[in-house]
Amino acid sequence: MSWDKERVYKKLVDILGDEWVSDDEFVRFAYSYDLSFVEPKMPDIVALPETVEEIQEILKMANEEKVPVVPFTAGTNIGGLCIPEKGGIILDLKRMNRIIEINEEMRYAVIEPGVSHAQLAEALYRKGLQFGWPVGPPSASVLACAINHGIGHLTGRYGLNSQMITSMEVVLPTGELVRLGSAGITGSWHALYPVPRLDGMFIGMLGTTGIVTKLGINVWAIPDYRDVLTVSAENIEDMTSYMIRWGRYEAADDLTAVSWWLAQIPIPYPYRPKPDDEPEWFSYSVISGYTEKELEAKREMWEMALREEQENGSSVKEYEYPEEAKRARTQLPSQIVGSTKNYAKSAGGGISWPGTFTPAPKWPEAFNRWKEIYIRRGLSPSVRVTLYRGTHYGMLRAMTPFDKRDPEKIRNAKEAIVEALQVALDVGGIPYKPPIEFLEEVYKRADPGYVELVKRVKDMLDPNNIMNPGKLLVR
């Protein structure tokens, strides 16, 4: 540590008051780990600001002192993003939890970092609105999910949650305050267009280029009619073909398939074989409409796609999900699907993933290789694939529970996940919310020009490399 902890602590207390600053060893321990395999590391100080001005003061001070600062909201990501690689200050933003605006006509909301999915869901429901709820814990931060390319459900045909962003306010690492998108021009928070997309410097950057203090996001009307269409397939090839054919209509709000292992509650840990008489893949499509006719039209399109697949000899067929499982696809946010109940129950507390965006036509190759890796390592190939914006994005990931009591089992899971990521990269996939173990693999293959530009952006915005240093790996 090259900075003076006592002096920094005192300066933080001067800014926030001693109630909101702690260097207690247990406080630091509680912020040292998350669900993932990422090795725990302690921050030196934890501080809880409440205002944008306090964050500005803290970042100016941190620049003077050259002390690392890690933004933190709920600590529920499974990529170790808030585990401080180089110690320093964790800025826990949970006190900044205001929903500043919900614009019903323009359908956007403006929120602070501490607003949870549960909080936003309650507020939006009163106005008949919804967001792209992820299957994360209801206590997770909406803002952190969106700026880290988190994925949502029920709005999948509109894209990732990062594509829902309409404007943002950021405190730069050097303490200046900027607003981007329409909010930066006129003060209205409705759109990122048609202005230069400077917001990209803060999205997917893992909290290494500034602290987003307000975010505008699109919201949608809750449809009056919904249905969940479910099928099974004997193999990933047939399931992928079906999803691409059906996905081209961009009619499903959520078009997802899960392997047999992910469909089990909990995921079998350690691995156990699938019974021969059960399908290997299951898929659900959530469709919605504002009239019965609209819903019926979508059903017809789905039946057409299904029939065409079957005429080509596919094993895809209608498969009745249990009612509870169907409800779980639409009743979001959810404690049950969002709490890792069906991911890690009984496994021993650990959960990580190779979370990637992989071109859908490459899913079969990736899954078959993942299956070999996972089974070899005694882990279930509990894989999920989802299409976003029709067939434009293909999400591919394997929820990987492991036993945190045993270092060998943590290592085994980590190696399986990294090996799986290498496969995804081989076929054109890229990871999201990546821990540094993933970025090591990414940078081995990335275009040097891309890596250099990331460095330049980082250096330009954060000349003293105080923001979540080490997490982006380039600095």
Next chain:
Amino acid sequence: MGFKKLEELKDAVYMCTYCGTCKVAYTYGPPPLFAPICPQGERFKFDAYLGSRSKSAMAKAILTGATGWTDTLVNSLFTCNVCGGCEYQCQTDFKPEILHTIEALRYEAVKAGRFPKEHGRIAENVLKYRNPYGEDPERKEDWADSKYEGGELLYFVGCTAALRRPEIPKAAAEVFKALGIEFTILGKDEVCCGSPLIRTGQWDAAEQIMGETIDRIVETGITDVVTTCAGCYKTLTRDYASFDFKGYDKLKFQHITQYLLDKINPSSSLGMKVTYHDPCHLGRQAEVYEEPREILRKIGAELIEMPRNRGNAYCCGAGGGVKGAFPDLALETSKKRVEEAESLGIEAIVTACPFCVRNLQDAEPSVPVYDIIELVRKTL
């Protein structure tokens, strides 16, 4: 048998994924419910205080030696109301052992000498006077206008009702009399159930009196035991069940709301707009949610629910030894609960626990706070 020690709970602790679902109350609905659920988390905000996730971290820290009994760890451990709000949200295999883990951590803290001195005084009082208030045991009969003996029902009054909220046992006795139910009380011989000791981790002291508590009951020869105290009810039905006290298995414990539900036949209608506060020990921790509500309907109360009700009820702030050791925090929490109730435009707050009555009254609400038995009495 007996209390589970921290080491025995290690496997359960490691079932916590640290997902944070425990941090807030949430149900899908519709409409969705979102609300704070952790009183100490609301006050201190740091993740080291918030929800059961903080307590699994604490257990891991102590079990692995990652930290010692730091000031914040001890403060987080003992400012917890052990209310179970976090437990109700949890969906992992840690869920059934969350409260046991908190109490087991407290037991370890007590052994390490890191616990509030106010809790130590409670233990001294219980061991010396058989009640946590240090009152002469004779005073446990002060509320009673006669020596209640006979019948086939034992009314286990509990220390708080007998010594601090005498209006509750008085009302219960009048209700029994109105219904023609003969009952017995133990009076000065009634021994604390041990709840204040168990919740605060003072297990060695608790184990010194628990057998005696059961012996006094068994000696009456009565097997049907009813109590107006949510804490006594939870303790006698849950904690004692993991021991092997002689005669315990013959005893049938009921909270008074369970006992009276099919017995009362009100002669008048209350006609009062009320809300019901679920005591943590009776609701989440003993799953008695509907009987009190049924009774309120039966006596003609108009029941208006608070947004946080049943499993999502917000603690009154008293439990877990917080009222004794951190009265300001207990009051801060009760004020939040009272605000929630008052926002409904009700005429009274009703609960079914003398400790909740006391702490909610301390918040000086604009409407009266009643134990449910007091309202039942008004209609008979």
